[in-house]
Amino acid sequence: MDRIRTIIDKEWAEVFKNRLVLFTVTLLPLLFTAMPLIILSNIKMGNSTGVEMTDSSAGFTQNCAGLPSQDCLQILMSNEFLLLFMILPVMIPITIAAYSIVGEKTTHSLEPLLATPISTIELLAGKTLAAILPGVVATWGCFLIFILLLPVTGISQAVRSYITGPTWLMAITIIGPLMAVLAANFAVIVSSRVNDPRVAEQFSAILLVPLLVVLFLQIAGVIVVNVQLVLLGIFGFIVLDCFFIYLGSKLFQRENILTRWK
Amino acid sequence: MIKTDQITKIFKLGKKNPPITAVEDLTLEVKEGEVFGFLGPNGAGKTTTVRMLTSLIAPTSGHATINGLQLGKDDQKIRGDVGILTETPGMYDRLSAEKNLTIFARLYRVKDIPGQVAIYLHMLGLWERRFDEVGSFSKGMRQKLAIARALLHEPKILFLDEPTSGLDPEAAKLVRDFIEELKMEGRTIFLCTHNLDEADRLCQRIAIFKTHLITVDTPEALRTRLFGRKVVFHLKSIDPNWLGLIKELPFVQSASNIDNKLMIGLNDPENENPVIVRKLVEAGAEIQFVGELRHSLEDIYLQMIHQS
Numbered sequence: 001m002d003r004i005r006t007i008i009d010k011e012w013a014e015v016f017k018n019r020l021v022l023f024t025v026t027l028l029p030l031l032f033t034a035m036p037l038i039i040l041s042n043i044k045m046g047n048s049t050g051v052e053m054t055d056s057s058a059g060f061t062q063n064c065a066g067l068p069s070q071d072c073l074q075i076l077m078s079n080e081f082l083l084l085f086m087i088l089p090v091m092i093p094i095t096i097a098a099y100s101i102v103g104e105k106t107t108h109s110l111e112p113l114l115a116t117p118i119s120t121i122e123l124l125a126g127k128t129l130a131a132i133l134p135g136v137v138a139t140w141g142c143f144l145i146f147i148l149l150l151p152v153t154g155i156s157q158a159v160r161s162y163i164t165g166p167t168w169l170m171a172i173t174i175i176g177p178l179m180a181v182l183a184a185n186f187a188v189i190v191s192s193r194v195n196d197p198r199v200a201e202q203f204s205a206i207l208l209v210p211l212l213v214v215l216f217l218q219i220a221g222v223i224v225v226n227v228q229l230v231l232l233g234i235f236g237f238i239v240l241d242c243f244f245i246y247l248g249s250k251l252f253q254r255e256n257i258l259t260r261w262k
Numbered sequence: 263m264i265k266t267d268q269i270t271k272i273f274k275l276g277k278k279n280p281p282i283t284a285v286e287d288l289t290l291e292v293k294e295g296e297v298f299g300f301l302g303p304n305g306a307g308k309t310t311t312v313r314m315l316t317s318l319i320a321p322t323s324g325h326a327t328i329n330g331l332q333l334g335k336d337d338q339k340i341r342g343d344v345g346i347l348t349e350t351p352g353m354y355d356r357l358s359a360e361k362n363l364t365i366f367a368r369l370y371r372v373k374d375i376p377g378q379v380a381i382y383l384h385m386l387g388l389w390e391r392r393f394d395e396v397g398s399f400s401k402g403m404r405q406k407l408a409i410a411r412a413l414l415h416e417p418k419i420l421f422l423d424e425p426t427s428g429l430d431p432e433a434a435k436l437v438r439d440f441i442e443e444l445k446m447e448g449r450t451i452f453l454c455t456h457n458l459d460e461a462d463r464l465c466q467r468i469a470i471f472k473t474h475l476i477t478v479d480t481p482e483a484l485r486t487r488l489f490g491r492k493v494v495f496h497l498k499s500i501d502p503n504w505l506g507l508i509k510e511l512p513f514v515q516s517a518s519n520i521d522n523k524l525m526i527g528l529n530d531p532e533n534e535n536p537v538i539v540r541k542l543v544e545a546g547a548e549i550q551f552v553g554e555l556r557h558s559l560e561d562i563y564l565q566m567i568h569q570s
Contacts, residue, residue: 002371003369006368009365013354107354108350108351109353109354111348112352114318115316115318115341115348116366116369117338117342117369118369254319255320258318259273259310259313
């Protein structure tokens, strides 16, 4: 554990001196917190009820039954914001982890590091945890701020209950960390196989695509983010995380990383 | 002690390119407390050898033991037991010198981390700059810091890959002096270098290597083996007959005359020189100086590499 902690300390000490990373870890979460609050507080509609929102998907209209249209629209919007929040546990770990191996290759610090008695598992655990933890903390912190500031937006109790309900809570507290694990492992794998930190970051960002697909499918009314979908997501991410952790440890070959570096 | 038995390293470069043999059948033994020079041209496989012996990469075949630990079996222990100065220092530029060393001291599980870090920062003259970012350091300072990093856990075996490469003469001398100090402490040092004068001065034995081991011996033994021992007699003037007189002596291997200088090949100059001096004086020669012709390690190296 001590060596894992050392790698985490080292990564943080180094990475947070990078302005781009600092921006991604601090400003991006604040932006993603402020944006939903501003939009929610500005949604104003008439007194029609949720069932009259004929443009919404059938699944979603069911959830809105009995609620005024304004509440219904706010719930619909909050589902989009939830996906916005889910960008954080992907984006932050990618920004940190993408640099982790290839960055050390470019500065030639990887060889002395690999020459220490650290095991591959310890090294990978340190590198990925250093990327996962800021992503999770930022997501949870922003969600907490978001919840605390919800009353300021003037939204109804029904909308507030939905946002603090199982769909959001499970997504933020369980799927968020699982996504961070996936993103960090994926970015470390990419980072150990490319020769340029920029390529690593850009290639790792491919992970955002499925999230955007879900976002657009929801906007199009094809799917609705609800408890069932979140549970399915938890299962899916556990499987993916296990696969990528295994793949990462198999693909991380000290020899290849050191000798096939051109 | 380092012991290798026919270690070979072949790099496979995919289906399109043929494999490359970087190291072939390397068998050598480095004794405890010895400074062992490992010389070879660029691309000879020196760094690959160091990487294998420090358990960074695995040999394709062959066996090796480092301090009694078996390569391929006790890799983590080997990495904890040896110190390595890599070809490029590779420090964390955004962190201070002290932080850099502390990180590695923690990875090596050094007991008194602040104490040990302070000792080496003082020893290498970096104490005053300990809180400065390494990115602001000169090449020489970075190299010194990398040496400190390699020594933090007090390894008995130290691998130094081009320790003075790219340093100015003053910084290079400082590093060389430090290696001398380490030699006094009885550490085993495996020194890869292109600087032949440095190898000559520091190493008890040297190996000349180009994918395979060409030769290994003490610098003196290599000189004798390649060029024999030659003594130069500087004379005020020379009589052509004297050369014949010298050649008549049974122990003289060779003799030639260049610009009032007699160059005589001998096996045992310590005992044979006085006889020659006497013979020349008796013949009327006025001897100004007598000295042994010492071939540089560069001569030996170039001869060996070209022969291979």
